[in-house]
Amino acid sequence: MNLIEIMRNRRSIRKYTEEAVSEEKLQQILQAGLLAPTSRGKRPWEFYVVKDKEMLEKLSKAKQHGAALIAGCDAAIAVFADSDLSDAWIEDSSIALAYMDLMASSLGVGSCWVQMRMRKDENDADAEKNVQRIMGLQEPFRMVGILALGMPAEEKEPYELDELKWEKVHR
Numbered sequence: 340m341n342l343i344e345i346m347r348n349r350r351s352i353r354k355y356t357e358e359a360v361s362e363e364k365l366q367q368i369l370q371a372g373l374l375a376p377t378s379r380g381k382r383p384w385e386f387y388v389v390k391d392k393e394m395l396e397k398l399s400k401a402k403q404h405g406a407a408l409i410a411g412c413d414a415a416i417a418v419f420a421d422s423d424l425s426d427a428w429i430e431d432s433s434i435a436l437a438y439m440d441l442m443a444s445s446l447g448v449g450s451c452w453v454q455m456r457m458r459k460d461e462n463d464a465d466a467e468k469n470v471q472r473i474m475g476l477q478e479p480f481r482m483v484g485i486l487a488l489g490m491p492a493e494e495k496e497p498y499e500l501d502e503l504k505w506e507k508v509h510r
Contacts, residue, residue, distance in 0.1 A: 345445045347497040352449030353408040355489025360413045364446045368416070368488070371442035375435035378427035384435050387417040387474060397473045398485060402458040402466035408451055412487040415453075417470065423479040429456070432483040439486055449491030454484050 340348075365388070372386055389395055390413070398417070399410035409415055418436050420428035436452060443450035458466040467482045 340445065342441075343500075345441055347500065349441055349444035350495040350497075351451040352489070352491045352493060352495070353451050353487075354492040355412050355449055356492045358413075358490040360448050360488050360490060364443075364448055365414060365488070367446060368439045368442045368448065372416070372418075372435040372439040375431070375438040377431040377434070378425055381425040381427070381431065383420040383422070383424040383428045384432045385419045385421070385480065386435075386439075387419065389415045389417060389474075394473070398470060401460060401469040401473065402453075402455060403461045405458075406453050406455075406466075406485075409453060409485060409487050412489040414488045416486040416488065417474060418483050418486065419476060419480045420483065421479050422481045428481060429483060436484055436486055443486070443488055447491075449489050449493075451487045452484050453487055455482050456484065 369386060369388070372384070375384075377383065389398065395412060395415060396410045398415060399406050399408070416439060418432050420432045422428045425431060440450050440452055455466045455470050460466055460469055470482050470485070471477055471480065
């Protein structure tokens with residue numbers, strides 16, 4: 340499958356089976372993140388792999404909406420960055436997370452990017468700080484998001500190329 344086909348088929352998967360993501364597939368997903376380009380080659384990101392069910396449950400409650408699926412995934416990759424190392428830590432981390440998301444899709448692993456930066460929990464507390472606390476990290480380590488991973492328990496139709504919003508392209 341070529342890259343455009345992987346992109347067409349990549350969809351946010353929020354429901355997972357009990358089947359584990361193999362260590363081989365997890366390694367390939369992490370390799371993709373480590374291969375991601377960064378500003379000035381700084382590589383400010385750090386990837387924290389979480390498989391512990393209790394920790395996944397805690398992370399699923401770090402923000403008010405859109406994180407519950409983490410409790411049902413097999414593994415999650417929390418993407419942090421040393422914000423002192425690069426002023427482009429958000430962009431660098433986002434590219435790495437996107438690379439891992441695409442690799443997961445190419446391997447038949449369901450994934451969903453869970454935004455934490457600039458989000459709140461039900462008590463209006465900062466979701467990023469919640470995750471820092473849960474994972475025992477602090478400044479200068481900042482978080483972009485968490486990539487939830489699992490074998491898909493749902494199937495979604497691929498995007499159709501003839502439905503692309505070409506009106507968004509300006510020349």
